[in-house]
Amino acid sequence: MTRDQIFEFFRRLAEDNPSPETELEYGNAYQLVVAVALSAQATDVGVNKATRALFQAVETPQQMLDLGEDGLKEHIKTIGLFNSKAKNVILLSRLLVDEFGGEVPQTREELVRLPGVGRKTANVVLNCWFGQETFAVDTHIFRVGNRTGLAKGKTPEAVEAKLEKRVPAPFRLGAHHWLILHGRYVCKARTPECWRCPVADLCSYRQKVVEKPKGRPVS
Numbered sequence: 001m002t003r004d005q006i007f008e009f010f011r012r013l014a015e016d017n018p019s020p021e022t023e024l025e026y027g028n029a030y031q032l033v034v035a036v037a038l039s040a041q042a043t044d045v046g047v048n049k050a051t052r053a054l055f056q057a058v059e060t061p062q063q064m065l066d067l068g069e070d071g072l073k074e075h076i077k078t079i080g081l082f083n084s085k086a087k088n089v090i091l092l093s094r095l096l097v098d099e100f101g102g103e104v105p106q107t108r109e110e111l112v113r114l115p116g117v118g119r120k121t122a123n124v125v126l127n128c129w130f131g132q133e134t135f136a137v138d139t140h141i142f143r144v145g146n147r148t149g150l151a152k153g154k155t156p157e158a159v160e161a162k163l164e165k166r167v168p169a170p171f172r173l174g175a176h177h178w179l180i181l182h183g184r185y186v187c188k189a190r191t192p193e194c195w196r197c198p199v200a201d202l203c204s205y206r207q208k209v210v211e212k213p214k215g216r217p218v219s
Contacts, residue, residue, distance in 0.1 A: 001148070001149050001150055001166075001202060001204070003166075003168075005202045006150060006166055006167070006168065007168050007171075008199075008202060009148075009150065009199050009202050010167065010168065010170075010171035010175065010178065011171075012198045012199050013178040013182060013198065013199065014170075014171060014174065014178065016198055017178065017181065019174075020174045020177030020178050020181060021128075021177060022044075022124065022128050022177065022180075023044040023045075023048075024036065024039060024044050024047060024048065025048045025051065025052065025055070026051075026055065027055060027059065028059060029103075029104035029125065029129045029130075030059070030060060030061055030096070030102075030104055031051070031055050031058075031059065032104075032124075032125055032128060032129050033092070033104055033111075033114070033117065033121070033125055034051070034064070034089055035047055035048075035051055036117075036121045036124045036125060037085065037088060037089060037092070037116045037117060037121055038050070038051065038076060038079055038085050038089070040081070040085070040116075040121075041080050041081060042079045042080050042081075046078065046079055047079060049078065050075055050076045050077075050078050050079050051075070051076075053075060054072070054075040054076070060102055061092075061093035061094075061096040061097045061102050062093075062097055062102060064089065064090065064093040065090065065093050065094060065097065068090070069086050069087060069090045072086045072089060072090065073086045085116065087115075088115040088116030089116065091114075091115035091116070092114040092115045092116055092117060095113070095114055095115070096114070104125065104129070106126070106130050108122045108123070108126060108134075111125060111126070119157070119160075120136045120137060120138060120156065121136075122134075123135060123136035123137075123160075123176070124136040124176075127173070127176060131173065133172040133173050134176070135160045135163040135164060135167070135175060135176045136176050136180075137156040137157075137159045137160045137163070137176075138156075138180060139183075139189075140179065140180045140182075140183025140184050140187075141156075141159065141163075141176060141179045141180055141183060142156055142159050143183055143187065143189060144179050144182055144183040144187050145159040145162065145163065145179070146159070147187060147192070147203070147205045148187070148199070148202070148203040148204060148205060149203065149204030149205075150162075150163075150166070150179075151163045151166060163175065163176075182199075191209055191213070192205065192208070192209055193209065193212070194208040194209045194210055195209065195210055195211055195212045196212075
């Protein structure tokens with residue numbers, strides 16, 4: 001995509017959804033860290049179902065430690081990989097209490113020290129809670145970046161670097177939300193719904209699905 005096409009790409013997505021947000025539910029920075037850590041290889045819908053009751057009881061790292069690993073597992077046992085995720089959440093909670101006074105740090109370098117928190121999770125927290133212009137490349141953004149020609153790369157890090165360089169200023173804060181939502185609901189993995197895509201004419205994907213398959217329900 002050219003610079004003008006990229007601007008128009010985000011302008012249209014922004015026009016469609018002026019205030020994009022993560023679909024994960026949380027009440028504070030700590031709950032956001034936990035929710036994002038639990039969302040690996042799981043859906044936001046599934047995570048939200050598991051954390052609603054959990055977050056009513058747990059708002060701080062110390063409260064999570066008081067709940068304990070077994071108590072946490074009871075809340076999140078419907079989420080994939082819940083055993084290892086519970087272990088990491090307890091470990092990261094301990095680290096937050098011991099080294100950060102129970103507060104979530106505001107730098108990527110400090111966030112990725114937390115067990116179960118990688119670069120993508122750190123970027124989500126920095127963007128959603130601290131308002132930093134970061135690009136959390138998940139499977140949806142990786143697909144959309146490569147498929148559309150917006151930001152091609154063989155690794156999530158490469159796609160992130162391209163987005164960092166190419167996304168224009170007015171759209172940088174909301175960019176990763178628009179891309180995730182676009183990939184989740186329109187530019188889907190198996191069958192991209194190009195027939196209703198607002199940026200299809202800007203996209204370099206050659207195998208566009210320009211007509212809705214017969215009998216396909218409207219998303």
